[in-house]
Amino acid sequence: MPLTTLIPSRQKLSAKIVGALLGFLGLALCAIGVTLYLSWQLEGSAAAINDTGSLRMSSYRLAIVLSQSGTDKDMAARQALAARQMGQIDATLAQLQQGDPQRPLFLPPTRAIHGEFERIGSEWRRELRPAAQALASGQGAGGLQSYLAHTDRFVARVNALVQLIERDSEARTFWLRASQLALLALAMIGTVSLIYLMFSLIIEPVTRLHEGLHRMKEKDFEVRLAVDSGDEFGQLAQGFNQMADRLQALYGKLEGLVQTKTAALEHQNRELALLYDSAAFLQRPQPVEPLCQGFLQRISDYFQADGGSVRVLDAGRDNLHMVVHHGLSPKLVEREHCIKVGDCLCGEAVQKKVTVIHDLRKLNNGYELECRREGFATVSVFHIYAHQQHLGFFNLHFRTPRELDAREQGLLETLGQLLGTAIENLRLGAREREMAVSEERNLVAQGLHDSIAQGLNFLNLQVQMLDQSVRDGKLDDVAEIVPALRAGVQESYEDVRELLHNFRSRLVEGNLVGALETTVDKFRRQTGIAAELVADVDGAPFPREQQLQLLFIVQEALSNVRKHAGASRVTVRLKDSHDFLLSIEDNGAGFDPALLEGRGDSHVGIHIMRERAQRIEASLSLSSTPGVGTRIALTLPQAHRRAA
Incomplete structure (x- = not known):
């Protein structure tokens, strides 16, 4: 059964262990409870023996008090002492009859003991106590001997009750020792049983599992464990067997898997190396032709292509210009150095903006035969993109039929995006430099206007004034204008020198x-x-x-x-x-x-x-x-x- 199968509650290892422990706990609690009950009863019987034995001493003390004689004053004291002794006997009998769980104190619950106690109490209340009261009041002086004889019989009954209680205590002591021995035997049997249970339920399955793992570590994939239970260890044994089956199957194919994984890793490393090398190359500052040439050479070497080309799209005219190429004949280059979007296989791919891998053996259209005449069997078309903008495409030509899988196509599409980003960066750099030159020229023009242009305008006015003064023969004005012209020329010369110095800073x-x-x-x-x-x-x-x-x-x-x-x-x-x-x-x-x-x-x-x-x-x-x-x-x- 699969490892996910639910185990019935009664078959679970935890249920078995908990059930056994609870069973032994119940037996132990019962034995301990019996022992405690017997001990409690023995304590109560011992207290009852003491109190019952005290009746003998109290009876004799009462007889001694009643046998004394003296004056009337002594008679009053004797009556008080006799009353106190009789009260003590009454209290002892009442205590024995009611019992006291707190001490504890109670008579053993047997018919013979309770019957004897009832006779003792009845004899005291009906015969002995009234006779004692009469003697204490001086009315029964002649009956003292009879009272003493009656007291001996009463004490004899008390002795008999004490003996009954003692025999009952001996019996309960026997059962107490028996229960203690049973508890000891239960502890020994429980310990042995728990040890056996632990061995059978846990240690033995773990040992078998450990031995199986050790054998499997020694490459013994034939090892299997017996599934002899439905608990967790049974599922572990079944899972171990399934793992052994899987490992045995995998180990048989391990060499092939290692070779496959090694080849896949080598291929991935080559892809990463190509991506890293291409990205590093495309980041170098260089013109677009060497950029595309180096890119084409790298992917052609990697895919072992027999030819290839890179074309750039002129979106304004829908022209596709061949920038670089290799492995193509001059005739093919001359004919297809510039094609229109929609012409030929490559133009159609640009128009549809899809990646295409053509098997030229299956094509018969006239314009499609030129590459096949060159001896190429497969031509692939991959687009060059930058920021969702289509910039062109590149081709790979193969003389033998070649199919590119999805991973290789994804690699070439990624390389096309890298090339597109590099071309776009070149264009952006050129535009940035053009803008910088334009802005600097604007500042230069403003500087010239602020210095040279104003000076030249002043000199132009002075020359006009000089020409007019010469024509009019005003030599005094000429003498004033010439120094001004000389100063203006000198200032313009200094402005030019300063501007040249600043521009060269x-x-x-x-x-x-x-x-x-x-x-x-x-x-x-x-x-x-x-x-x-x-x-x-x-x-x-x-x-x-x-x-x-x-x-x-x-x-x-x-x-x-x-x-x-x-x-x-x-x-x-x-x-x-x-x-x-x-x-x-x-x-x-x-x-x-x-x-x-x-x-x-x-x-x-x-x-x-x-x-x-x-x-x-x-x-x-x-x-x-x-x-x-x-x-x-x-x-x-x-x-x-x-x-x-």
């Missing part, structure tokens, strides 16, 4: 403070203005892009100081802790910020600095007071800092 190993020191030092030497850099750097390093933008902002600010401020001192402060703070202060002429806001973006220098600050997610503020100076402050919060 580079960071040495990403050291922002060093680049700023070089910039401030050159500004100081070229302009003669006292310039100082105060740097307190304790923060994490910036990436190069952010450092370059900060350097350009400082250069632009110093250029504005040179052109417009007329300052004698400039201080560049850099504080890099939790937040990054950069300020450029001068003591020049200053200006009214409201006038600058009214000009909007016409002041290109300030506009360029703000654009550069926005690129690195920093905020730029400007404060100035006419006659006092100008301060430009840039703040970059910790939350917007990028990791270097």
